[in-house]
Amino acid sequence: MMKPLVVAALLVAASIPGFAGPASSVPGETLMKGFPPAEELRVNRDNLMLPPYNGWAFQHIRELQPTREVYRGAGETTALESAPVNLADRSYVVGGQRKITLDEWLEEAATDAFVVLHKGKVVYERYLNGQQEHTQHQMFSATKSFVGTLMLMLIDEGKVDPSRTMQSYVPELKGSAFADATVQQVLDMTTSISFSEEYTNPQADIWAYGYVFGLSDVADQDRKFNSIYDYLPTLGKTEKFKHGDAFHYATPNTDALAWVLSRVSGQSLSELIATRFLQPLGAQRDAYIWLDRSGTEMAGGGLNITARDAARFGQMILQKGRYNGHQVIPATVARRIMTPGNPETFSRFYPGEPWYENVGHSYHDMWWSFQNDHQAVAAMGVHGQFIYIDPAAEMVVVKQSSHAEAEGESNEVDGPMIWQAIAERLLAR
Amino acid sequence: MMKPLVVAALLVAASIPGFAGPASSVPGETLMKGFPPAEELRVNRDNLMLPPYNGWAFQHIRELQPTREVYRGAGETTALESAPVNLADRSYVVGGQRKITLDEWLEEAATDAFVVLHKGKVVYERYLNGQQEHTQHQMFSATKSFVGTLMLMLIDEGKVDPSRTMQSYVPELKGSAFADATVQQVLDMTTSISFSEEYTNPQADIWAYGYVFGLSDVADQDRKFNSIYDYLPTLGKTEKFKHGDAFHYATPNTDALAWVLSRVSGQSLSELIATRFLQPLGAQRDAYIWLDRSGTEMAGGGLNITARDAARFGQMILQKGRYNGHQVIPATVARRIMTPGNPETFSRFYPGEPWYENVGHSYHDMWWSFQNDHQAVAAMGVHGQFIYIDPAAEMVVVKQSSHAEAEGESNEVDGPMIWQAIAERLLAR
Numbered sequence: 001m002m003k004p005l006v007v008a009a010l011l012v013a014a015s016i017p018g019f020a021g022p023a024s025s026v027p028g029e030t031l032m033k034g035f036p037p038a039e040e041l042r043v044n045r046d047n048l049m050l051p052p053y054n055g056w057a058f059q060h061i062r063e064l065q066p067t068r069e070v071y072r073g074a075g076e077t078t079a080l081e082s083a084p085v086n087l088a089d090r091s092y093v094v095g096g097q098r099k100i101t102l103d104e105w106l107e108e109a110a111t112d113a114f115v116v117l118h119k120g121k122v123v124y125e126r127y128l129n130g131q132q133e134h135t136q137h138q139m140f141s142a143t144k145s146f147v148g149t150l151m152l153m154l155i156d157e158g159k160v161d162p163s164r165t166m167q168s169y170v171p172e173l174k175g176s177a178f179a180d181a182t183v184q185q186v187l188d189m190t191t192s193i194s195f196s197e198e199y200t201n202p203q204a205d206i207w208a209y210g211y212v213f214g215l216s217d218v219a220d221q222d223r224k225f226n227s228i229y230d231y232l233p234t235l236g237k238t239e240k241f242k243h244g245d246a247f248h249y250a251t252p253n254t255d256a257l258a259w260v261l262s263r264v265s266g267q268s269l270s271e272l273i274a275t276r277f278l279q280p281l282g283a284q285r286d287a288y289i290w291l292d293r294s295g296t297e298m299a300g301g302g303l304n305i306t307a308r309d310a311a312r313f314g315q316m317i318l319q320k321g322r323y324n325g326h327q328v329i330p331a332t333v334a335r336r337i338m339t340p341g342n343p344e345t346f347s348r349f350y351p352g353e354p355w356y357e358n359v360g361h362s363y364h365d366m367w368w369s370f371q372n373d374h375q376a377v378a379a380m381g382v383h384g385q386f387i388y389i390d391p392a393a394e395m396v397v398v399k400q401s402s403h404a405e406a407e408g409e410s411n412e413v414d415g416p417m418i419w420q421a422i423a424e425r426l427l428a429r
Numbered sequence: 430m431m432k433p434l435v436v437a438a439l440l441v442a443a444s445i446p447g448f449a450g451p452a453s454s455v456p457g458e459t460l461m462k463g464f465p466p467a468e469e470l471r472v473n474r475d476n477l478m479l480p481p482y483n484g485w486a487f488q489h490i491r492e493l494q495p496t497r498e499v500y501r502g503a504g505e506t507t508a509l510e511s512a513p514v515n516l517a518d519r520s521y522v523v524g525g526q527r528k529i530t531l532d533e534w535l536e537e538a539a540t541d542a543f544v545v546l547h548k549g550k551v552v553y554e555r556y557l558n559g560q561q562e563h564t565q566h567q568m569f570s571a572t573k574s575f576v577g578t579l580m581l582m583l584i585d586e587g588k589v590d591p592s593r594t595m596q597s598y599v600p601e602l603k604g605s606a607f608a609d610a611t612v613q614q615v616l617d618m619t620t621s622i623s624f625s626e627e628y629t630n631p632q633a634d635i636w637a638y639g640y641v642f643g644l645s646d647v648a649d650q651d652r653k654f655n656s657i658y659d660y661l662p663t664l665g666k667t668e669k670f671k672h673g674d675a676f677h678y679a680t681p682n683t684d685a686l687a688w689v690l691s692r693v694s695g696q697s698l699s700e701l702i703a704t705r706f707l708q709p710l711g712a713q714r715d716a717y718i719w720l721d722r723s724g725t726e727m728a729g730g731g732l733n734i735t736a737r738d739a740a741r742f743g744q745m746i747l748q749k750g751r752y753n754g755h756q757v758i759p760a761t762v763a764r765r766i767m768t769p770g771n772p773e774t775f776s777r778f779y780p781g782e783p784w785y786e787n788v789g790h791s792y793h794d795m796w797w798s799f800q801n802d803h804q805a806v807a808a809m810g811v812h813g814q815f816i817y818i819d820p821a822a823e824m825v826v827v828k829q830s831s832h833a834e835a836e837g838e839s840n841e842v843d844g845p846m847i848w849q850a851i852a853e854r855l856l857a858r
């Protein structure tokens with residue numbers, strides 16, 4: 001059984017001013033309806049992270065922020081065959097005791113899209129809350145796994161040496177926490193960066209990061225940066241541990257990594273995802289990425305993609321990098337992604353962030369490893385974004401959501417338990 | 430021969446502070462290149478309308494502003510057959526005397542894309558300045574002709590009565606200049622709205638309009654509005670003439686018209702363009718529309734579309750509304766668009782705006798009529814955007830540009846002269 005990824009300190013969200021819970025009187029399906037929409041139905045940069053507004057926002061990021069297209073090319077879409085299995089008809093145990101059907105749970109967990117592939121075929125697919133098959137949904141930190149995969153490819157091609165320091169690729173990082181971290185430490189999020197990512201705390205560093213990407217004001221004038229390239233060099237070290245000693249999840253690691261990617265390849269993140277993934281995969285739609293105030297992609301969490309194209313990406317990893325007649329990523333890279341990390345190393349957690357203790361997961365190369373029997377791995381993002389790959393069951397699950405909580409049991413704990421149960425069921429067919 | 434559409438008061442642009450000419454030391458192809466781009470290579474909301482930055486910006490509006498997708502649907506792209514004619518090998522006379530080849534002129538006129546269809550086939554096609562076949566380019570006021578066409582369709586369907594007042598459809602317009610204007614007067618831009626659209630004058634009303642759409646600050650605090658729906662009702666009348674008496678080109682007319690479109694249809698402009706045009710046309714790409722600070726589409730000038738899809742739209746008009754096996758718009762609507770207006774009525778120009786005097790054009794239903802032998806009509810936008818339809822030669826010309834001047838002889842005068850010459854050549858084949 002899955003142990004909690006996050007401890008429920010997160011449940012205090014509703015008590016923090018400006019981070020209050022949903023304006024429950026506003027039904028999500030009325031948001032932004034009308035010409036003009038009534039005042040209380042308007043989604044904007046100030047409320048886009050908050051329920052119920054996030055339910056509209058995460059399907060419409062480009063209507064709120066500058067974005068860059070990730071071009072799928074002019075090629076054919078790779079067909080996704082359908083082989084329906086009625087997964088809705090049985091109950092699952094969530095929250096330790098409560099029985100609930102899959103469809104009830106999907107609604108409760110604020111799901112916008114849910115796609116299950118088994119042996120590459122669509123066995124179950126649902127769209128809720130206004131999302132459609134062609135809607136590109138905000139993936140938050142699931143974006144990181146795309147970035148990590150790209151870096152593994154450049155390493156495989158000999159273009160990046162993972163043991164070299166970050167400043168050796170990006171001299172602008174000199175003097176920052178990243179300077180003497182190796183590329184591999186950044187990939188594994190074991191840098192000693194001083195950065196807090198408590199989404200429920202408005203003073204947390206993650207909101208200064210948010211400012212760079214056009215989210216609403218931060219109080220502190222000297223934490224306002226217009227470009228991620230200006231912001232990253234200002235991040236300092238913590239004295240609590242050294243590079244490589246502990247897992248410490250900090251989103252700017254991925255943006256620093258993307259800086260190396262672009263400096264080395266001469267391509268933007270959007271070009272890399274387009275040419276390395278979407279085009280060979282035969283994606284059905286363009287994706288797009290949220291930009292900072294100066295036009296740089298949010299590598300730490302800005303990808304917007306359809307559920308089906310996210311599933312194609314997961315299926316490609318599952319198939320050892322092969323998809324649609326292309327070796328999209330080298331088999332060695334796919335194997336590495338699918339190899340569990342060392343949970344002991346992982347559990348040398350960052351002191352003072354207890355929720356990473358004994359979580360039964362590990363993290364490496366910007367991917368989560370579930371230390372379960374099936375050795376599943378996942379790309380995961382706040383508010384319930386998942387690309388979950390179960391090699392034992394030959395299953396890929398994509399869940400795109402707009403949960404009220406950034407992190408919480410409903411998605412992070414119950415979700416993978418249910419997918420494990422679905423996997424068992426598919427294996428037993 | 431074409432007479433000037435605009436008089437050269439526009440050439441004073443370079444002398445107005447903040448509206449200076451190009452930073453000529455910056456080569457356009459280096460803009461936004463680098464990680465990060467050098468300071469002087471950055472395109473942002475403050476410089477996007479100015480050369481050389483506009484050369485990048487007009488191909489990348491969504492990277493600078495919030496935008497809404499115009500979905501092409503999941504259907505097949507309608508093929509555009511190729512039947513090349515070498516139009517580059519002869520010279521044209523521009524500026525009254527100077528001889529120049531087509532390709533030289535295209536570069537000089539800051540062309541980004543140029544497509545000529547003859548009898549529905551592509552006879553000439555060029556992409557410059559980084560634009561590609563799949564690039565959606567900002568169309569500015571050529572957008573208005575899409576909006577006008579939609580209104581003519583709703584009128585044809587009996588959903589809108591063109592003789593009714595604007596306030597009878599949109600009560601919020603009561604008290605504004607639009608209140609007692611008829612829908613038809615708005616379609617024809619004969620409302621007595623007090624609005625100045627001199628792009629070279631930073632005090633002109635067009636820049637307060639620009640503020641609503643996220644362009645840089647206007648000095649006057651009480652001219653700052655966050656929504657076009659808040660802005661339109663504040664526009665008052667001029668005492669210089671009455672509704673219906675004179676042509677007076679004013680962009681907010683189109684936004685007021687789009688308000689009626691959405692109020693009556695229950696659909697946003699992006700949904701209407703998607704379902705009424707792009708989907709039945711079999712467009713090759715999604716388009717998108719620039720949004721105001723509250724998420725409303727810029728009907729007056731926010732459409733971004735590929736040159737080929739703009740050509741498909743023009744070809745559909747030329748074919749009396751039929752395209753790709755669909756009667757996309759009623760033949761009566763297409764015929765009306767192709768019917769020249771009354772140049773005499775048109776030349777009762779708005780006093781104090783001499784450049785509309787004796788221009789040899791007319792304007793009705795948000796389309797320009799060229800009063801030439803071929804009875805060509807066009808959708809036109811500042812900085813050199815054109816969808817030019819020549820029924821006599823069965824020719825459609827699309828030009829997308831990023832000219833340094835919003836309006837000027839190079840595009841507005843020389844362009845149609847050259848297309849007329851191309852038309853003669855195609856007719857003579």
